[in-house]
Structures are given as C-alpha cells and as structure tokens.
Amino acid sequence: MNLKDRLRDRILATGPIRVSDYMADCLLDPDYGYYATRDPFGTRGDFITAPEISQMFGELIGLCLAQYWLDQGSPTPFTLAELGPGRGTLMADLLRATRGVPGFHAAARVLLVEASPTLREMQAKTLAGHAPRWIDDVADLPKDQPLFLVANEFFDALPIRQFVRDGAGWRERLVGLSEGALSFGLGPQTAQPALADRLDDTKDGDLIELCEAAPLITAQIAARIAGHGGAALMIDYGDWVSLGDTLQALKSHAPSDPLQSPGEADLTAHVDFEVLARSARAAGIAHSRLTPQGIFLERLGITARAQTLARGLSGPALDQLVAAHRRLTHPEEMGNLFKVLGLFPSQSSAPPGLEK
Ligand code: SAH
Numbered sequence: 001m002n003l004k005d006r007l008r009d010r011i012l013a014t015g016p017i018r019v020s021d022y023m024a025d026c027l028l029d030p031d032y033g034y035y036a037t038r039d040p041f042g043t044r045g046d047f048i049t050a051p052e053i054s055q056m057f058g059e060l061i062g063l064c065l066a067q068y069w070l071d072q073g074s075p076t077p078f079t080l081a082e083l084g085p086g087r088g089t090l091m092a093d094l095l096r097a098t099r100g101v102p103g104f105h106a107a108a109r110v111l112l113v114e115a116s117p118t119l120r121e122m123q124a125k126t127l128a129g130h131a132p133r134w135i136d137d138v139a140d141l142p143k144d145q146p147l148f149l150v151a152n153e154f155f156d157a158l159p160i161r162q163f164v165r166d167g168a169g170w171r172e173r174l175v176g177l178s179e180g181a182l183s184f185g186l187g188p189q190t191a192q193p194a195l196a197d198r199l200d201d202t203k204d205g206d207l208i209e210l211c212e213a214a215p216l217i218t219a220q221i222a223a224r225i226a227g228h229g230g231a232a233l234m235i236d237y238g239d240w241v242s243l244g245d246t247l248q249a250l251k252s253h254a255p256s257d258p259l260q261s262p263g264e265a266d267l268t269a270h271v272d273f274e275v276l277a278r279s280a281r282a283a284g285i286a287h288s289r290l291t292p293q294g295i296f297l298e299r300l301g302i303t304a305r306a307q308t309l310a311r312g313l314s315g316p317a318l319d320q321l322v323a324a325h326r327r328l329t330h331p332e333e334m335g336n337l338f339k340v341l342g343l344f345p346s347q348s349s350a351p352p353g354l355e356k
Contacts, residue, residue, distance in 0.1 A: 003032035003263035008177060016176035016185060019247065020159035020212070023267050027157060028115050032263040035116040035157070041086055046266050047250045049153050050235070050293070050334065051090035054324035056309070057152075058093025060300040060353075061233060065094070065148045066101040068231050068344075068351045075229060076107035078146040083113045083138070083217075084154035088126030094150070095130055109145075113138055138220040147230035149221060155276070156236050156268040158217075160209045162245065163195060165202045170195055173207070175259065182259040201241070209242045209269055215279040222283030222343055231351045232343040238271030239339070240290060246270035273341050280343045288342035288354035294335025297328055299353040 003025065011017060027034050040046045050057040069078065082091050091110065098104050110132040114120050120134055141147060162173035164186055171186040178185075198208055221232050238246075249258040251265040258267055277287040306325045310318060329335045342354040349355065 003029060004182070004261075006032070007175075007182065007262060008180070011175070011177050011182075016174035016187070018161050019173055019175060020161045022175045022262070023159040023247075023269075026262045026265075026267050027159075029263065033116070034263055034266060035119060037118060037263075039087065039118065039122060040266055046252055048253075049086060050328055050338070051093060051152060052087070053327055054321070055089075055093045056302055056305050056324070057297070057328060058090040059097035059305065060297055060302060061090065061150055061152075062094030062097040064233070064300055064352045065150065065231065066098040066104050069104060069107075069146075069148060070101070072146065072229050072345075072348070074103050074107065075146045076103065077109055078107055078148060078230065079111055079142050079224075080108040081111040081113065081141060081147060081149040083149065083151035084157060085112050085114055085123050086119060086153075088112075088123035090150065090152055091123075091130075091132070092126050095127075108148075109133070109142070111135060111141065113141075138217050141220065141224060143224060144228065146228045147221065147224040147232070149230070149232040150235070151233070152235045153268075154236070155211070155214055155217075155234060155271045156238065157266075158211050158213045160211045160247070160269045162207055162209050162247070163192060165199075165204055165206045165208070167204065168199065182262070184259070202243070206243065207245050209246060209272065211269070211272065211275070214271070215275050218276045218279040218343075219283050222280040222285045225343060225345060226284045229345055229348075231345075233351065234271075234273075234276060234341045234343070235293060235338060236271040236273075237268075237337045237339070238273055240272075240274050242270060242272035273339065276341055276343075284346065286344055286346045286348075286350075288340075288344070288350040289356055291340045291342075291354050292331070292336045293338035293340055294329035294331060296340045296353045299355075302329060 028036050041052050110130050112132050112134050163170040166189045169189040170192045171189050174187050176185045246269045247258050249256045249265040249267050273290050280287045327333045342351045
C-alpha cells in the first residue's frame with residue numbers, strides 16, 4: 001500500500017475529496033506524509049528555503065525582532081515562537097545573532113509549532129542548548145506574555161480549498177478518479193457564504209483559493225500581540241489577494257503534477273495575505289504594508305552583513321556568498337516573489353524593515 005492506493009480506495013469508497021483533504025494527507029499523513037516522513041530541504045532535497053540559502057536570513061530576522069523587543073521596553077519573559085521551523089536553521093541563526101542583545105536570551109521562551117515528528121527531532125538537534133518546547137497548535141501559545149513570532153514558508157503549506165465561479169455560486173474543485181487515476185473535477189454548484197466578498201472581484205470561470213486555517217491561526221497570534229505586545233513576521237510567497245490556481249508540487253527542485261506522486265513531492269499554494277491582514281485588524285492590531293523580501297532584507301542591512309562575511313573569503317566560498325545575497329534579494333529571484341507581512345500593536349510603529 002502507498003498513499004496513492006490509499007487515496008484511490010478512499011475515493012472509491014466515499015467519493016471525490018476536497019483539495020484541502022488531499023493536501024493534508026500528502027503533507028502530514030503520519031505514515032506517508034511528505035513532511036511527516038522526511039527532511040525535504042537543502043540542495044539535495046526537493047526545495048531550498050531562505051534560511052537554508054544563507055545564515056544572513058535568520059540573523060537579520062533576529063536583529064529585527066530583538067530591536068523591536070528593545071523598543072517595547074525589553075519585556076520579560078516573552079515567547080519567541082516559530083511556526084513550521086523545518087530544520088531549525090532560522091531559529092539557530094536568529095539566536096546566534098542576538099546573543100549580544102542584553103537580556104534577550106534570558107527573557108526568551110523558545111516555542112516551536114511543528115507537526116512533523118521527523119522535523120521535531122531535527123530541530124531538537126539544531127537547537128540543543130536553547131531548551132525549545134514544541135506545541136501542535138498556535139492555540140497553545142501562552143496567553144499571558146508578549147509574543148515575538150516568525151513564520152517562513154509556513155502558511156503556503158496549509159491546505160487550501162479551490163472554487164470555480166459559476167454564476168452567483170461556486171463549484172468546488174475536487175480530487176476524484178478518472179480511469180483509475182487521480183484527477184481533478186468539479187462538484188455541484190453551491191452558495192458559499194465565506195466567499196460572498198469574492199463575487200465582486202471575480203467573473204464566471206475564475207478559480208479562487210481559500211485557506212481556512214490561515215485566518216484562524218492569525219487571529220490567535222493577533223490576540224496575543226493585542227493583549228501583551230510583541231510582533232509577528234509572516235514571510236511567504238503570495239500576494240494581496242488570491243486569484244487563479246497556484247497549487248504547485250515540487251520534486252527534486254522541479255515542478256511536477258500535484259496529483260502525480262502524493263506524499264513524495266512538496267505541495268504548496270500562494271498565500272492570500274489580505275486574509276491574514278484582515279484577521280489581524282479584527283483582533284485589534286495593526287499590520288505593515290506587504291513588503292517584498294528583497295526590500296525588507298536590504299533595509300535591515302543585508303548588504304553590509306554580506307560585506308562583513310565576505311572579508312576573509314575567496315574562491316568558491318565567496319562566490320557562494322555573493323550568489324546567496326542575490327538569490328535572497330534580487331527581484332528576479334526570491335526578492336519580489338516572497339513578501340513579508342508584519343503584525344504589531346496598533347499604538348506602535350512597524351518593526352524595522354517594514355516601515356512605510
Ligand atoms: N520554515 C522552514 C520550513 C518551511 S516548510 C524553512 O523556511 O526552511 C513548512 C514547515 O511547516 C515544515 O516544518 C512542516 O513540517 C511544517 N508544517 C506544515 N504544516 C503544518 C501544520 N499544520 N502545523 C504545524 N507545522 C506544520
């Protein structure tokens with residue numbers, strides 16, 4: 001039995017399934033899920049993320065959060081949280097870069113929200129010495145202290161549903177079977193109250209995506225920042241609103257058909273940042289302008305940091321550093337596709353790098 005066979009059996013027994021159910025099984029099924037069973041990152045894995053490209057990424061995020069913590073009067077204790085930490089590289093770089101910030105480490109309670117047992121083990125190794133704790137759910141983040149949080153490429157891994165506009169209603173895109181193979185189809189036309197506002201900016205035949213978990217998670221984070229201060233940095237690829245099919249599978253650094261190898265390829269969808277911003281507003285906190293990753297990192301001083309690291313390097317090591325700087329910041333690489341949304345207390349100005 002593999003995941004494809006199991007999905008086939010399930011569909012034969014109970015009918016076509018939502019894209020979100022398909023994605024959830026592919027990514028986090030305890031036996032076959034992509035994140036649940038392997039380490040997908042790095043040059044030998046299926047894809048590479050910003051913290052794995054260069055230590056500069058996590059270092060600058062660390063300096064941004066630590067500066068903002070100082071600006072808020074160095075509250076003690078506070079929760080330092082990461083959603084979906086992968087190998088733990090970002091948090092390790094963040095903690096190393098902030099060692100010299102007086103009181104920051106002593107006050108920080110490191111909390112990791114991670115669903116994959118395999119990746120939890122890896123994070124425990126990377127972060128040994130920092131006494132991290134793990135939780136399954138953002139609902140379990142402490143409610144009685146400030147929250148400083150980062151999430152890189154977390155929201156793009158959350159399951160989405162897809163709907164195609166049909167008159168004044170919607171037909172849900174479903175995963176079913178066609179001649180024994182997994183294939184996409186459309187369910188019956190239904191009204192979708194949650195999509196009422198999308199009737200204004202779509203036309204017949206348009207496809208939109210809905211990530212039901214994203215606003216719930218954001219609301220939990222926002223409520224804590226509203227109550228006790230802090231900030232959240234959400235970094236992901238996506239844009240202000242969702243339009244069109246962005247479900248994408250990556251295997252060995254190349255795009256593949258999302259239905260081809262369930263559980264063996266990374267599956268993601270673009271993040272609809274407006275939804276995150278709206279739930280922050282509803283919880284009474286402010287959000288930054290959506291800032292391209294390249295501009296954010298430049299404002300935080302990535303070029304100066306690269307110049308410092310370049311001292312003493314030559315040959316391939318220097319080339320690699322120059323390439324990493326370019327990859328993280330250049331508009332034709334990750335600089336523009338990836339965006340940063342900051343959430344922060346309404347009475348404060350935006351965190352460093354996200355100023356208007
Ligand atoms: N932030 C890391 C990894 C990004 S991949 C980096 O930039 O390299 C997505 C991460 O989110 C993985 O660690 C994955 O296991 C985790 N994840 C995915 N869905 C999750 C969920 N619903 N709850 C908790 N963690 C989840």
